[in-house]
Amino acid sequence: MNKLDDLPTEILSLVLQYIDIRDQTNCTLVNKQFHTLTNPLIWRCLILDPPISDKVTTTILHSTSPALGRHVRCLLYFVPFDSQAFLSLLECLPLLEILNVPGFTRRNIEDDVMQHIPRFCPQLKVLFLNKVDIGQRTLTSLAHHCHQLNLISFSKGCSLPANTFAMLGTSCPFLHDIYVELDAMDGINDDDDNNEDTANAAALDLTRCHRLRRLSLTKVPTYFARHLLTLAAAPAPASTTGPVWPQLVTLALHADVDDSHVIPFIQTHPILKTLELKQATTLTDATLDAIATGLPEITKVGFKYSCNLTDHGIHRLVRRCPPSLMLVGIKGCRIKPTLFANILGKDYSYRMKTYSTHYSFLTYLHTLDPLVLNNIRQLDDSTAAAVSAASAAATSAPLNNEQPLLLQVNNEDENGRRSHNQHQHHHHDDEWGEHDDFDLEDELEDPNDVDEYYDDDSESDFSW
Numbered sequence: 001m002n003k004l005d006d007l008p009t010e011i012l013s014l015v016l017q018y019i020d021i022r023d024q025t026n027c028t029l030v031n032k033q034f035h036t037l038t039n040p041l042i043w044r045c046l047i048l049d050p051p052i053s054d055k056v057t058t059t060i061l062h063s064t065s066p067a068l069g070r071h072v073r074c075l076l077y078f079v080p081f082d083s084q085a086f087l088s089l090l091e092c093l094p095l096l097e098i099l100n101v102p103g104f105t106r107r108n109i110e111d112d113v114m115q116h117i118p119r120f121c122p123q124l125k126v127l128f129l130n131k132v133d134i135g136q137r138t139l140t141s142l143a144h145h146c147h148q149l150n151l152i153s154f155s156k157g158c159s160l161p162a163n164t165f166a167m168l169g170t171s172c173p174f175l176h177d178i179y180v181e182l183d184a185m186d187g188i189n190d191d192d193d194n195n196e197d198t199a200n201a202a203a204l205d206l207t208r209c210h211r212l213r214r215l216s217l218t219k220v221p222t223y224f225a226r227h228l229l230t231l232a233a234a235p236a237p238a239s240t241t242g243p244v245w246p247q248l249v250t251l252a253l254h255a256d257v258d259d260s261h262v263i264p265f266i267q268t269h270p271i272l273k274t275l276e277l278k279q280a281t282t283l284t285d286a287t288l289d290a291i292a293t294g295l296p297e298i299t300k301v302g303f304k305y306s307c308n309l310t311d312h313g314i315h316r317l318v319r320r321c322p323p324s325l326m327l328v329g330i331k332g333c334r335i336k337p338t339l340f341a342n343i344l345g346k347d348y349s350y351r352m353k354t355y356s357t358h359y360s361f362l363t364y365l366h367t368l369d370p371l372v373l374n375n376i377r378q379l380d381d382s383t384a385a386a387v388s389a390a391s392a393a394a395t396s397a398p399l400n401n402e403q404p405l406l407l408q409v410n411n412e413d414e415n416g417r418r419s420h421n422q423h424q425h426h427h428h429d430d431e432w433g434e435h436d437d438f439d440l441e442d443e444l445e446d447p448n449d450v451d452e453y454y455d456d457d458s459e460s461d462f463s464w
Helices: 009-016 021-027 032-042 054-063 083-090 136-145 164-171 193-207 222-233 259-268 285-294 311-320 370-377 381-396 420-432 440-445
Strands: 045-048 074-077 098-101 126-130 151-155 177-181 214-218 250-254 274-278 300-304 327-331 352-356 361-365
Touching: 009 032, 021 032, 054 083, 074 083, 136 164, 164 193, 193 222, 222 259, 259 285, 285 311, 311 327, 311 370, 327 370
Parallel strands: 045 074, 074 098, 098 126, 126 151, 151 177, 177 214, 214 250, 250 274, 274 300, 300 327
Antiparallel strands: 352 361
């Protein structure tokens, strides 16, 4: 056997899967065998991005024999939305498994269009939709055709029926990842107290999705979030063992929940590995202690706007958690760097952010990465006790007395170039999401009113 094409077809097909798209394209020109084996790989993921036209792509798919569309498993639809062209394209993709429609349109895509997706693509497993009006017809069609769905993501203004979780949870037994913005769900709105019964019913429907592994809910009404955690912490039905979500490893919840709701949930879901709580403004160190004692496999913890958390609580969390804990996000929690100065490392600017007021600069930590966490774990008991005492004293001190350790984080040097620290700062922002700029002096007047100062709170700080 002296030539590559002398290999068995099965082996050669496996080899071709591990080369990049440019080399795969070149392989189609080698001979007929290479063309036959490589062409399905090239078309496996179809990315429509300007200047590529969906109409031209549809024409190509229709004109080929055998149909190339049967090779496509993933469609990323990044072109301006045209309903007729979109549906014509989907007709060519009967084996599609992953569909991402960002919704590049001024108005939401209507339910009349979306209801045809499940009929054209019954093999769908992953569905990402933005700026889409999902009505009962689309929901019924998904439940009827797409029984293999295992991940759904509805965000950026998607409107949803109130029975979304009930329909998909019952009809899609493999559904284990849910990412949803709830502000546009019918009948769920913090501004209308009459909607609380609808929200509670939706929360109950969600707890019946017993295969959940990852759950991310943003723009969540307070009463929905609190009722959901209460239901999830309750004893599981007799038909199941353990908690209502026995496989849950990731929870991201953007709502104002407190210790009384979070701690019981933590205690009943011990295999959690990632926990993110945004806008939980009343959380205290009691939640940190519950994480340290109740989550032996935790790897990432994120808080945002939880201003009652203390330096001492963070120290205690890190020292008590297992070494698997790799990241702690505390953006907007007003954790001062002063008490971490000896363990932050030489170049720690990327772990903090400096805010300016009319009178001074104030600096707060936003991320504790593996280096800092390891330094905290190595503190001896006497040093840890000293840190605890200093933390208690700092907590009682007036906020405006803070002397920032770093005032040049966001400034340019004398040559107009960004500093190395700034570069590192942006590099780590990618891990935890973009920072929100705001006037801290105004924020200090009303620490609970976070929406006025943080506009983009829909995205998770974690890269899942």
